[in-house]
Amino acid sequence: MNAIRTGVPAPRSADRAPAAGSALEKTLRIMEALAAPGGPHRLGSVAASSGVPKSSTYRVLVSLVEQGYAVTDGEGGYGMGLQLRTLAAQVGADRPEGIVRLLEFLQRSTGQSVHLALYDGGTGLTCVRKAESDRAFRTSTRVGTRLPLHASAIGKAVLAHLPGAEVEALALATGLAPITRRTITTVERLADELVAVRARGYALDQEESEVSVRCMAAPVFDRDGAPVGGLGLSAVTFLTSGEELEAYAPALSEAARGVERLLQLG
Template sequence: MSTDEGLESAEAAGAARGGRTSAAGTALEKSMRILEAVAAPGGPHRLTDVMAAAAVPKSSTFRILASLVEQGFVRSEGDSRYGVGPRLRALSALVSGGEPASIEQILRELQQATGQAVHLALHSGETITYIRKLESEQPFRTASRVGMRMPLHTTAIGKAILAGLPRAELRELVSATGLPRRTPRTLTTPEGLEAELETVRARGFALDDEENEATIRCIGAAIPGPQGRPVGGVSVTTVTFLVTRTEIEAYAPALLAATRALAPLL
């Protein structure tokens, strides 16, 4: 009997005992070891390598990884490879000694320069996840919150990220999501989205003009990773009845300066 078969058999026996334990450990123990394997240097890692490093059967590894991807702790990189997801990066930033203050300072300076709400989000699969929000100085509050996942094609940060992805990957994402409508202004056709992304690439930032939520207007820019691939983005958010499109676009220099400063920290 192979090691994998032995682990599967032991896990089946554990399920018969109520699913609490197995030769690979409790569900929590397995999840923690899988997270450690995903976060190990040299990632993104193949499914088989994660399975071997965590000593968890293949079926359980795949199931746990699917749940971790759904929750944003792990990111599916394609070709059966998995890397660190936005929520795990955010958790790391919270407990890290030097980064949080630097990130907070950059976001706070952008919020003070614009007087508007500021969001920091990381990219994970077909969505972005907000990991930081600074409220506006204006007498209104948006519905967004830390931990919320939002579509790529309807948000300023999401469109900025889409503009930086390889064309083949962009087509796959558009095909997978179907570009669902959230407001009457949402871009719902591949042709309309691609025309918008060409504009984003040309000017370096994206605009969400009531495409995700009525009366909400945002400007967003992507944060590039080590190889230039977007890992997330920052947005400045306001309401249409207080700030015009021309006025919010004037925040672009401050926004782009913030994304450049955040890049080495993320």
């Protein structure tokens, strides 16, 4: 007799996972395949690596692309999206021992406050680590502080390495709101600034997000060259000149490369 008609539950084999769990497991295996070196990966390769049927893999990939966890190159290849890259960076930052030591070393070497912030794939960054200056005057940024993309050195270091269309979309979404009288508030000025950032290799914030505070930042990239955040030095203007701060650019760049290795993304 039909089990549905009698109200008796249909039998299920002991080794078969519930539908929700099965879907979750498939998605996780597909994400692992996306994160494998050598991407972008073809649909068939992702399906084979994950052990998920090609039709199911395609449906999952479409959903991951829509959510920003995967990207497609338009030619049948798939790779990690910015959301997945940022998630990986955040996981790495939760194992802080080496990163904390590196930030503390940079702080002792320069005497300035050191910040590590990660890009959330949306309209801002979050400070995840800070080594505070031992000087009497300190910056207001704390762990957990949200940093504006267009008005912070770390934000501009990230924007300088994003596609132009994405930068324009972010500018439209945020409105480039003025934070101080020095904040860049037009797309044209921001575009010029990002050209200078790429030429220098680091970004500057000249009292654009906080009065009496200047900052310098270097981008932090994942292993595929996408920016996932930045490492910054901050100083109060009446204690450190712009020239003095920029003299630390080589040390900052080297430290940013160290952060990449510690995040296991470089």
